[in-house]
Amino acid sequence: MPDSEVLIAGAGPTGLVLALSLLHQGIRPRILDRAAGPGQASRAMVVQARTLRLYRPLGLAEAVVARGIRVEALRLREAEAGGTVEVAQISLRDLGEGLSPYPFALSYPQDDHERFLVERLAAAGIAVEWDTELTGFTETADGIRAKLRRKGAETEATAAYLCGCDGAHSRVRQALGLGFPGGTYGQLFYVADVRLAGPFQPDLSVNLARQGFALMLPVRSRGMNRLIGVVPQALGDHPGLGFEDLRGDVEALLGIRVEQVNWFATYHVHHRVAARFRQGRAFLAGDAGHIHSPAGGQGMNTGIGDAVNLAWKLAAVLRGRAGPDLLDTYESERIGFARILVETTDRAFRGAVSPGLGGRLLRRWLLPRLLPIAAGFEAGRHAFFRLVSQIRIAYPDSGLSxxxxxxxxxxxxxxxxxxxxxxxxxxxxxxxxxxxxxxxxxxxxxxxxxxxxxxxxxxxxxxxxxxxxxxxxxxxxxxxxxxxxxxxxxxxxxxxxxxxxxxxxxxxxx
Missing domain, CATH: 3.40.30.120 (Glutaredoxin)
Structure with a gap:
């Protein structure tokens, strides 16, 4: 008998939700991660309405809503001589009213989110095996034999199925020899969690600047805000780039004054989809299978959608409630959506950051004028909500449809x-x-x-x-x-x- 029916490599949101979903189905998985514990940085922020709907049967939705911050409004800013001014304000409160029990945008930082999921998993009797790395595996006739390393000690584990939720540098994907085609955007971006002088701002603020963009959204109810933007080209090669190098530009673009910097980093954005999401008894989910621009807050939510889709299918096959071909529909459904998502976020992202004339027209003229008009009509609000909330995800070409x-x-x-x-x-x-x-x-x-x-x-x-x-x-x-x-x-x-x-x-x- 295998050590576990399902072995999960990676304890980010995707792996944790997969574990909780399997447990909900009566399957007790084993979950491990090479990190020492949950993440310490906020990273992904937005929890979409579809994710909350998937959380509802797991008993997680209301607790997540209570811990997060409902983003009340979108404020668009433009640069003018001597500073910036707000040119439009769009209410995000109940944007999807009538479409979802959760008709709003929710900000809930990934580190808090992960700790919450780890606690729920522990309460159900499953502890994440931290400091444990999957180094390789082989497939046998009836399962997976995995090699693990914990604090330098080598061990083995067996399972009926293996799920790689181990991020963009997935060891599972590499061991399967699967390609990860795509590319990397040339611009360098910054991200920071900061405390602002003055009252806490619970709104999403965006400055569609001439050479890119800058945005701010709420992180924690105790007063932190997330800043994201394009590093000016003149500073792109600056050694040891820090927030102080950007402070003047950032504060001017967003009309703020930063009082405390909690976390700062620079990064490049990638857009890639793995060649396959399944090979034999091994599966990929989350960033192991797809990474893309942060446009629209889709990444973490897509990984969670992968997890729920895969969990009920694994449970059905393991319990003899469906034929083994059911597992083939995981890849066909989720890889199709991932490819569409990467394509659409790529188009949106290129428009948001392009230094060319088309990008400048989009940022400086079209969006500030068209968004408020569209938001003034229910049809416009609902179309935008369906797009970003993921409630319009469908599998019309699935073998199950x-x-x-x-x-x-x-x-x-x-x-x-x-x-x-x-x-x-x-x-x-x-x-x-x-x-x-x-x-x-x-x-x-x-x-x-x-x-x-x-x-x-x-x-x-x-x-x-x-x-x-x-x-x-x-x-x-x-x-x-x-x-x-x-x-x-x-x-x-x-x-x-x-x-x-x-x-x-x-x-x-x-």
Whole structure:
């Protein structure tokens, strides 16, 4: 027997959420990291609405919201003679009202986030094995044999599956011999966590400067703000570059005065996607599989999405509730999204930092004028929220996606109907049927016989506005995406779908 069913290399947000999601499914993983403990720098900041929805069945969402800071507004600034002025203010409060139970942008620094996840994992009886590095592995007929190093001592571990959540320099990816194609942007960027003179600023401030940009967002309720921007070209090769070298420019661009610097670093931004996310019994997730610009706060959230997608599929196969081919859909679904994300963030990022005429026009004229106009209409606010919140992620080409009913196609996230909170029954454990209207007796009998729960809601106009079809049956995956959308509630179609994927439905406690 293997030491563990799933071995996770890497205890950043992706690995920790994978461990918690597996545990939620009844799988006790083993998780290790070569670092001495959780990260000490804030790094990723934004927790998107889709991540909070995925956290809800794990009992994490409300605690994360309580610990984070809701970003209330976006303030656009422009340089003028003698300083900068605010040229537009866009409210971000309830930007996605009616689309999600979490219609806002949340700032929650990665180091606090990681410590919170580590504590939740420890409370469930699983301790991260710090100071432990995966140095290599081989695949056998029935599992993985991994080589580990802990404080200089070599050991071995066995597992049914290995998940590489070990970052951009992933040892798992390297051992698999997988390419990591992409590139690196030429500009040098800075990042700093600082305390400002004067009252704490909970808003996102952006100066779309002539030669790049600078932004500020809240980090911690105890008064720290994050600063990010482009290092002036004249300072790019400055040895030992520190915040004091940039202070004058940064304070002028953002209209602030920095009182204390907690953390400062410079870095280059990369955009890469691994050639594969799965090879045999080994998987890649998070930065091990994809890295891209920080535009829109997508990176950490995408890794967490990888983790949840992979966890329920591993659990289903390990427990004999699905055929092994289910694991193939992890790569097809997540690598497709990663490639699209890298492409779109690359376009946005190049526009934000380009020193050319097109970039300057975008920063200095188009965005300051068009964003406030778009934000003045519900359609504009909702389009922006769908884009950045990740709630529009869909898997239409997945082998698990079949059918369409109303405006909802298989592969899409189940639309949220605020008046009903039809996401509340989604427990992250079981496949479920959801019907808005009347459940046919034939479907009820078929579902009961298969141990498949049905969540029936009375038909409402709000459900129709959300795109749902009256009396249609939506078979929902454990992650809340629609697997089968059937406008006729055909029990035979449900049976054929389950047989095709080797699905065994087991009613789980809510």
């Amino acid at each position: 079949e059918g369409k009913a109303g405006g909802v196609a298989a592969g899409e996230r189940l639309p949220w109907v605020a008046a009903l909170d039809n996401h509340a029954p989604l427990n992250g454990l079981s496949w479920r049927l959801q019907v808005h209207g009347a459940v046919s007796p034939a479907l009820a009998v078929a579902a009961t016989g298969r141990g498949l729960p049905i969540d029936a809601f009375p038909w409402t106009a709000a459900a129709g506005r959300a795109g749902l079809a009256r009396d249609a049956a939506y078979l929902l995956r454990p992650d809340g995406h629609v697997g089968l959308a059937d406008p006729r509630q055909d029990p035979g179609r449900l049976a054929a779908y389950a047989a095709r994927h080797g699905l065994v439905f087991v009613t789980e406690p809510s």
